[in-house]
Amino acid sequence: MKNLDYIIVGQGIAGSILAYKLMKANKKVLIFNDETLPTSSSVAGGIFNPITGKNLDKTWLADTIFPFQREFYTSLEKEFKSNFFHETNLFRPFANEQQRKHFLRLTDEYDLGNYLRIVQPNPSLFSAINNELGGLYTTSAGWVDVSLMLSNFKVFFQTNENYQAEKLDFSELKISESHISYKNIQAKRIIFCEGYYSTQNPYFNWIPFNPAKGETLIAKVEGYSINEIINQGFWIIRLSEGKCRFGSTYIWDRLDWEPTESSLELISSKISKFLTLPYQITSQEAGIRPTTKDRRPFMGNHPTHHNVYIFNGLGTKGVSLAPYFAEEMLGFLETNKVLIPEANIERFYSLYSL
Incomplete structure (x- = not known):
């Protein structure tokens, strides 16, 4: 029997960062990740932006989470000897x-x-953008190469023998007052970080997710040298020399992982209004964001199973929220730190029925 402190289900942004912080706290962790499933994390634009929307809304807790994320990601880059955190404004x-x-x-x-x-x-x-009227320049913004970061995390977890490429079989999961049992594993706690797939989780399918499908395009744009993210409702991120990502759509009524011609046409038409250079679409990607109705994370423990937890619902601001709230979740798990009410799933306990 293998004894652990934590089983974590899912190796997206939330699961990876929380698992990493638990490991740094010297906890025994094993991540279960179903590699056969598509994920929103792998196709995310990864944008972080303190001021968003048509009404210039300040991102929730921006003054706290943005300095926190910068310190976390820059330190992580040094440890992984990688470059995935881009402060481009x-x-x-x-x-x-x-x-x-x-x-x-x-x-x-x-x-x-x-x-x-x-x-x-x-x-x-x-020079490659129509800006005859000028515009707004936002600092403290940028993007995270989520796919690269998660690849680095996976190597880190595998090297330390904390990773298992396996779909969790709920029929094999046994929960008692004292521990969690799964096949030949015994753990003190289990944390679900499954993104959109938590809507199918028998322990947390009562939580009011509001998932949104999003699509992005990869394009070849010769001569495009703007490092800043350009955003006019739809956005451009320069990935590398001659390569950009365009995005993104929000679709609530067709939750699948298939790219659509309508999104291709919509994104292309919007980008063409402000991009002056010719471009060629080379690929199209789709994902389902684990967004929530109140735009706040889902964190905490199950109403009746005190050793079953969720860390999810980070939505479109996942790269900004994950470092700070993973630290909050660590405190909640290990030192009984109180979660802020806006993020604690206790706010939805009334929706749960046995």
């Missing part, structure tokens, strides 16, 4: 005069000076 060219006036009014009303500045029209500044 973000430029939002004004689409029209009405939008320009709207954003200027909002910047006057809100104290966003730590993150935003107005950029006057300057064709030479972003």
Whole structure:
């Protein structure tokens, strides 16, 4: 019998970062990851941005989580000897005069000076982008190469014998008051970090997920040299020389993993409105985001099984939220630290029935 402190199910952003922090706390961890399933983490744009939306909403807890994530990812890059954290900042060219006036009014009303500045029209500044009206420049923004980071995590877990490429069989999972049993494994606790697949988990299928399908495109764009993320409702990320990712769509009524012609046409048409260079689409990817109705994470333990937990629901801001809330989850698990009510799944206990 193999004895563990934790079984973690899922090796996406949430599962990887939480498992890593538990291992650094000298806990015995084993990750179960079903490699046959498609994942949203592997196709995510990985954007982090402190100011979002048409009303310039400040990201929840931005002043806390953004410095925290920077320290975490830069340290992780050094340990893994990799480069997946890109602080490139973000430029939002004004689409029209009405939008320009709207954003200027909002910047006057809100104290966003730590993150935003107005950029006057300057064709030479972003030569491949239509910006005749200028735009908004956002600092503390960028993107994480999620696929590369997760690949690094997988190697780390495999090297330390903390990884098992296996789908968890719920019929083999036995939960008692004192421990978790699974085949030849005994653990103190189990944590589900399955992303969208938690909607099919018999222990947590009562939680009100609001999953959204998203599609992105990979394009060949010769001569594109802008490091900043360009965002005009749809965005461009420069991945490497001559290669960009375009995104992204939000679809709530067709939750599958198949790329669609309609999304290809939509993204292409939106990008073409502000990208002046010719491009060629080379691939298209789809994923299902584990978004939530209140846009807050799902963290905590099952209402009746005190040793069964969930760490999920990070949604579109997963790369920003995961480092900070994995640390919060670690404190909750190991030192009885109280989770903030906005993230604790106790807020939904009334939905659970035996």
